[in-house]
Structure formats: structure tokens, C-alpha cells
Amino acid sequence: xxxxxxxxxxxxxxxxxxxxxxxxxxxxxxxxxxxxxxxxxxxxxxxxxxxxxxxxxxxxxxxxxxxxxxxxxxxxxxxxxxxxxxxxxxxxxxxxxxxxxxxxxxxxxxxxxxxxxxxxxxxxxxxxxxxxxxxxxxxxxxxxxxxxxxxxxxxxxxxxxxxxxxxxxxxxxxxxxxxxxxxxxxxxxxxxxxxxxxxxxxxxxxxxxxxxxxxxxxxxxxxxxxxxxxxxxxxxxxxxxxxxxxxxxxxxxxxxxxxxxxxxxxxxxxxxxxxxxxxxxxxxxxxxxxxxxxxxxxxxxxxxxxxxxxxxxxxxxxxxxxxxxxxx
Amino acid sequence: xxxxxxxxxxxxxxxxxxxxxxxxxxxxxxxxxxxxxxxxxxxxxxxxxxxxxxxxxxxxxxxxxxxxxxxxxxxxxxxxxxxxxxxxxxxxxxxxxxxxxxxxxxxxxxxxxxxxxxxxxxxxxxxxxxxxxxxxxxxxxxxxxxxxxxxxxxxxxxxxxxxxxxxxxxxxxxxxxxxxxxxxxxxxxxxxxxxxxxxxxxxxxxxxxxxxxxxxxxxxxxxxxxxxxxxxxxxxxxxxxxxxxxxxxxxxxxxxxxxxxxxxxxxxxxxxxxxxxxxxxxxxxxxxxxxxxxxxxxxxxxxxxxxxxxxxxxxxxxxxxxxxxxxxxxxxxxxxxxxxxxxxxxxxxxxxxxxxxxxxxxxxxxxxxxxxxxxxx
Numbered sequence: 001x002x003x004x005x006x007x008x009x010x011x012x013x014x015x016x017x018x019x020x021x022x023x024x025x026x027x028x029x030x031x032x033x034x035x036x037x038x039x040x041x042x043x044x045x046x047x048x049x050x051x052x053x054x055x056x057x058x059x060x061x062x063x064x065x066x067x068x069x070x071x072x073x074x075x076x077x078x079x080x081x082x083x084x085x086x087x088x089x090x091x092x093x094x095x096x097x098x099x100x101x102x103x104x105x106x107x108x109x110x111x112x113x114x115x116x117x118x119x120x121x122x123x124x125x126x127x128x129x130x131x132x133x134x135x136x137x138x139x140x141x142x143x144x145x146x147x148x149x150x151x152x153x154x155x156x157x158x159x160x161x162x163x164x165x166x167x168x169x170x171x172x173x174x175x176x177x178x179x180x181x182x183x184x185x186x187x188x189x190x191x192x193x194x195x196x197x198x199x200x201x202x203x204x205x206x207x208x209x210x211x212x213x214x215x216x217x218x219x220x221x222x223x224x225x226x227x228x229x230x231x232x233x234x235x236x237x238x239x240x241x242x243x244x245x246x247x248x249x250x251x252x253x254x255x256x257x258x259x260x261x262x263x264x265x266x267x268x269x270x271x272x273x274x275x276x277x278x279x280x281x282x283x284x285x286x287x288x289x290x291x292x293x294x295x296x297x298x299x300x301x302x303x304x305x306x307x308x309x310x311x312x313x314x315x316x317x318x319x320x321x322x323x324x325x326x327x328x
Numbered sequence: 329x330x331x332x333x334x335x336x337x338x339x340x341x342x343x344x345x346x347x348x349x350x351x352x353x354x355x356x357x358x359x360x361x362x363x364x365x366x367x368x369x370x371x372x373x374x375x376x377x378x379x380x381x382x383x384x385x386x387x388x389x390x391x392x393x394x395x396x397x398x399x400x401x402x403x404x405x406x407x408x409x410x411x412x413x414x415x416x417x418x419x420x421x422x423x424x425x426x427x428x429x430x431x432x433x434x435x436x437x438x439x440x441x442x443x444x445x446x447x448x449x450x451x452x453x454x455x456x457x458x459x460x461x462x463x464x465x466x467x468x469x470x471x472x473x474x475x476x477x478x479x480x481x482x483x484x485x486x487x488x489x490x491x492x493x494x495x496x497x498x499x500x501x502x503x504x505x506x507x508x509x510x511x512x513x514x515x516x517x518x519x520x521x522x523x524x525x526x527x528x529x530x531x532x533x534x535x536x537x538x539x540x541x542x543x544x545x546x547x548x549x550x551x552x553x554x555x556x557x558x559x560x561x562x563x564x565x566x567x568x569x570x571x572x573x574x575x576x577x578x579x580x581x582x583x584x585x586x587x588x589x590x591x592x593x594x595x596x597x598x599x600x601x602x603x604x605x606x607x608x609x610x611x612x613x614x615x616x617x618x619x620x621x622x623x624x625x626x627x628x629x630x631x632x633x634x635x636x637x638x639x640x641x642x643x644x645x646x647x648x649x650x651x652x653x654x655x656x657x658x659x660x661x662x663x664x665x666x667x668x669x670x671x672x673x674x675x676x677x678x679x680x681x682x683x684x685x686x687x688x689x690x691x692x693x694x695x696x697x698x699x700x701x702x703x704x705x
Contacts, residue, residue, distance in 0.1 A: 054331050062521070064517050071483070071484050072485060072487020072501070075466075075472070076487070077491070078494075099477050100477075106679045106680055107473050109460065109679050110678070110679040196685075243685035246687070
């Protein structure tokens with residue numbers, strides 16, 4: 001039994017992959033640079049050495065080919081885990097993802113499920129240049145047939161990746177790359193964490209910040225800052241965008257009556273719009289104020305020296321919270 | 329030693345380590361200068377008469393199937409049918425070269441190849457009828473769903489073949505493509521992956537001259553589509569796609585080679601679709617009657633029948649038997665397609681996920697309420 005230890009999110013993900021590969025021979029990794037290099041973020045570090053080049057496969061550089069090959073491997077009974085090196089590099093695989101990965105179970109009336117996990121490092125905040133900082137979750141979340149999972153803590157990175165690999169449905173596993181080096185206690189013995197359940201990270205009675213992935217630490221910081229101004233903010237970590245945990249979200253919103261959705265992706269047509277609409281539909285009579293959104297601007301991801309203006313920070317969140325004083 | 333360690337890694341004299349020296353001699357990969365042809369060019373005596381007659385019967389049944397399906401579109405019984413009339417030799421050969429455990433990865437025009445694998449002729453048509461996406465069980469029949477996006481099934485064939493090889497199974501995958509599909513990125517990525525992985529996969533490009541209306545000259549500047557193989561380090565073969573014996577021979581050799589660990593092959597079959605792209609297309613806008621007439625003279629059925637009769641392997645009685653079988657198939661299609669299909673509205677929510685999400689359960693309840701309200705009216 002592995003004892004509890006301090007680990008980074010990157011190490012937690014690495015441990016999840018290693019444990020999954022040790023337990024199930026059908027788990028195969030493939031992607032660009034995942035073998036000898038261990039991935040550009042070292043998430044697959046040491047796995048080719050332990051499990052061999054066939055099970056941790058350095059592929060040609062072609063994302064549609066990587067995902068398409070993984071689909072064929074899954075059709076033959078393997079459980080592939082695909083690494084897309086950066087968020088924006090996944091776009092060439094979009095047709096495989098939308099037309100085949102998401103639909104194969106449905107197209108074949110359940111005869112060909114595709115138990116594939118597509119790991120995508122996503123989001124900004126690390127000073128990445130163009131095409132290295134996109135938040136593409138809305139594309140995936142609006143594609144029926146995919147689960148969309150995004151951990152924000154070290155423990156969830158381990159537990160949710162284990163569940164994703166074990167899932168008989170395809171999972172787009174979005175890794176908040178700016179949290180890769182965040183450290184916390186990791187208990188591997190705790191095992192997998194079920195997909196589809198939001199969790200309250202902070203209790204509060206004035207309003208709730210609904211968020212996920214890279215924005216969770218920002219929201220927790222904002223909640224601390226808001227306390228000084230007399231706001232007692234709850235922070236809800238969605239952890240999974242699809243399936244969406246309507247029950248927990250509605251329960252929390254009803255108990256506090258005010259909600260702000262926070263994410264760093266662009267706002268227009270984003271996941272936040274969907275959440276705001278769902279909350280309004282389900283909790284209208286419990287709301288003391290409109291559901292507000294705090295998001296990145298509706299712009300292509302900016303150059304790294306300007307990204308701090310785009311990414312929602314504590315102040316932008318506090319400004320939104322201040323607007324919630326509106327009374328019906 | 330892993331499956332991947334199949335390429336020579338000895339340094340090439342005169343090149344620095346890691347430099348891109350030519351790794352293989354391209355000459356053996358080059359396709360034949362002229363398409364491989366058997367009918368009219370070789371003695372049929374060396375072939376198994378039972379195989380030849382089987383191929384002939386399948387051609388006759390395939391032609392009738394195409395005709396009946398096209399008629400059903402005119403009656404509104406099929407939503408759409410991309411006819412493979414004129415291409416039956418490719419379809420028949422594709423189905424008959426595969427062993428039971430091999431996998432076929434068809435495109436939307438390849439219904440005949442799917443039926444040739446043993447899939448029920450009506451189940452093979454649910455996609456085109458519009459009552460379900462894939463009516464057959466891909467796993468049980470080792471036949472992937474008919475693929476509508478172009479060439480996107482090719483990487484699946486590579487992945488499946490690769491996984492089979494890792495498992496130590498003798499399974500080969502055969503991917504069917506059209507000439508237009510060779511322009512798609514997925515085609516190139518599939519070929520590259522197949523060659524790099526040395527996957528037991530065969531790609532058959534049925535070059536029928538047109539991607540809907542765009543002729544091959546505007547599709548590719550390559551000498552032949554088979555030449556594309558060389559750039560990936562793969563063998564290319566060129567075959568007369570209307571010569572069912574030649575296509576069978578070339579494909580069978582490629583399949584055997586893949587099974588033996590010899591790696592992938594790209595086969596280009598030169599053929600022609602005698603009908604329009606689908607029933608919705610007007611082929612007279614982009615091609616001349618003279619061209620169609622010329623290809624009618626090179627009809628795969630005529631070629632085969634003429635040769636078999638000349639070789640004394642086919643007589644009027646055998647032709648009549650084949651025709652009778654084909655008519656029985658057409659009659660079955662008519663009967664069953666004139667019955668309304670059984671549709672379950674709640675099948676909409678099945679098989680989206682292993683377990684329906686709470687959102688889908690809510691929407692299913694909504695549909696139930698809508699249907700109940702309709703019943704009350």
C-alpha cells in the first residue's frame with residue numbers, strides 16, 4: 001500500500017497512469033513524445049521504461065492519426081490513453097473526436113463502445129505562446145457522447161484520471177496545466193473518484209462561486225479576500241462538465257441564493273452560459289440576483305505578456321460579487 | 329524486442345547518426361507500370377474453378393442488389409443509395425480475400441463488400457434507409473460501420489491491426505477508400521502510421537474517376553494513386569479494378585503479406601462508377617456519354633462472363649442459376665422494404681453513454697410526455 005505523500009498534480013497524474021497500467025494490461029498510452037521523453041510535461045515519465053515502447057507508444061506527429069489509431073485499438077479491446085500535447089494541438093483530431101470517438105457507441109447501438117481517455121493539458125497562466133493556452137472545454141462539452149472531466153486538486157487528478165481510464169465511455173480529460181506543479185497530500189490508496197459529482201470546496205452563506213479546473217485556486221483566493229468585505233462565499237468545484245451535476249449545483253445555489261460562474265475560457269457560448277441558464281431555470285425563485293459570469297474576454301488567447309489582463313483574477317471576481325447586492 | 333523494432337537501425341555510411349539517410353530502397357515499393365490484369369491476359373486454368381464461379385455469382389448478385397437499391401430510392405424506401413454499379417469487382421474481391429477474423433473498414437459506397445462479409449443484406453442498409461445508423465453488429469461480423477466522413481476509418485483500421493499484432497493474433501484489416509478520400513489528411517496519417525507501425529493493414533483505393541463531380545486530374549497530380557505508397561515506405565500496387573480475378577489476386581497477396589508481418593500495402597484499383605454519385609447527383613453535368621459507354625464495354629460482369637464462357641467454366645444454365653439467386657435477393661429486398669420499419673422513439677436516448685446522464689433521463693421523460701400528449705389528441 002502506497003502511503004500518503006506530498007505530490008504535484010503532474011506526479012499524481014503519472015501515478016494514476018502507472019497504477020492503471022499495472023492493474024490492467026489493456027491500458028496503452030500513445031502520443032507524441034510520451035515515450036523516452038516522458039511527455040513535455042513529464043506526465044508519462046518512466047512509463048515506457050516500465051511498460052515498454054508498445055504500451056507507451058511514441059507516435060508520429062499527427063493528432064488525427066493518434067486518435068484515429070487509438071479508436072482502432074479500442075475496437076480491438078484495448079483501453080488507450082491518448083495525450084494531446086497542448087490544447088490547441090488537439091484541433092486536427094477534432095473530426096475523429098466528434099464524428100467517431102463521441103459517436104461510435106451510438107452509431108453501433110452499443111456494440112462498439114470506445115473506452116478511450118484523451119488527456120489534454122489546457123488553459124493559460126504559464127506564459128505559453130500562441131496555441132499553447134486555449135480553453136476548449138465548450139467544444140467538447142457540447143459534443144454528445146463524451147465525458148468532460150477537469151480536476152483542480154492533486155487528489156482529484158489521481159482519482160478522476162483513474163475513473164476516466166476505467167470508464168467504458170470516452171473521456172476528454174482536461175488537465176489545468178498551470179496547476180501541474182501545485183503540491184498537496186496525495187493518498188493513492190483512496191483510489192478512484194467518481195465522475196459526475198461536484199464538490200463544495202468552501203462553505204459560505206452569501207453567494208457561491210461555481211468553477212472548475214484552473215480557476216478553482218483563484219476562486220478560493222477571491223473568497224478569502226471577500227471575507228474581509230463581509231461576503232461569506234461558498235466555492236463549488238464542478239470537477240466534471242459532462243455529465244453535469246445539476247443536483248449539487250441546484251442544492252448549493254438554492255441554499256445561498258446568489259451565484260457567480262467563473263472560468264477562464266471566453267464567455268460567449270461558453271460553459272458558463274450553459275451553467276447560468278441551467279441555474280436560472282432550476283433555481284429562479286431562490287435567486288436574489290441574476291446569475292453572473294466571470295470569464296476570459298471574447299478574444300483569441302492573447303500573447304503571454306498580456307494574458308493576465310485576459311484571465312479572470314480575484315478583482316474581476318470580487319467586482320461580480322459586489323454586483324450581487326442587487327435585490328429582487 | 330518490441331513489435332516496433334522492425335526497422336534496420338544500422339548507421340548508413342556517409343551519414344551522421346540521426347541524419348535522414350534513405351532507409352529503404354524505394355524501387356521495390358513502386359507500383360506496377362501497367363495495372364495487373366488477369367481476365368483476357370492470363371490462363372484461367374491455374375485458378376480454382378469453384379473460386380471463379382463464386383466470384384461470378386457474387387458479381388451478378390451485387391449488380392442486382394445495386395439496381396434494386398437504386399429503385400428503392402426512387403420509391404422513397406431508401407433515403408439515399410450510392411451505387412457501386414461498375415465497381416462490383418472491387419467490392420466482391422474485398423469481401424472474399426478476408427478470413428473470418430479479419431476486419432473490413434468500409435466507406436459509404438461499400439455496402440456490397442459489407443454484404444459479402446456475411447452481413448444481412450437488409451441490415452447493411454439501415455444507414456441508407458434511415459432507420460438506424462449501423463444495423464449490424466460490427467464485432468460479430470468484424471465489419472466496421474459504413475463510414476461517411478472520407479478516409480476517417482483508415483486510421484481505425486491501422487489501430488485495430490496494430491492492436492491485433494500486439495496481441496499476437498493473425499488478424500488483418502482492410503480499409504476501403506475512394507479516389508477523393510486520398511486527398512484527406514486522415515488518409516495520409518493512416519498510411520504513415522501503418523508504415524511506421526508495420527501494421528498488418530491493406531488499403532484499397534477504388535479509383536472510380538470522380539469525387540462526386542471532380543475528376544482525378546483535379547484531385548491528384550501523382551502519377552498514380554498507388555505511387556503515394558512509396559513516400560510512406562509502403563508497397564503500392566496498381567490493378568484493373570474491373571477484373572475481379574486480378575483484384576482478388578492482388579488483394580489476397582497483400583493480405584497474406586500483411587499477415588506474415590510484411591507490413592501494409594496500398595492498392596489502387598482502376599474502376600468506374602457507371603451510375604451517378606448517388607441518386608441525388610446529375611452525372612451528365614460533368615462527364616460525357618462516350619466515356620460512360622467506353623467503360624460499359626469494360627463492365628466487370630461482362631469481362632468475367634466472357635472469360636468464364638471462353639474457358640468452358642460457365643454455361644447458360646449456370647448463368648440462369650446465378651440470375652435466379654440474384655432475383656431472389658432483390659425480391660427479398662422489395663418485400664422487406666415495403667414493410668414499415670419498427671421504430672422506437674426512446675432508442676434516441678440509448679447508447680449515448682454506458683449509463684444515461686440525468687440530463688438524458690429528463691429529456692427522455694420530456695419525450696414520453698410529448699408522445700402521451702400526441703396520443704390524447
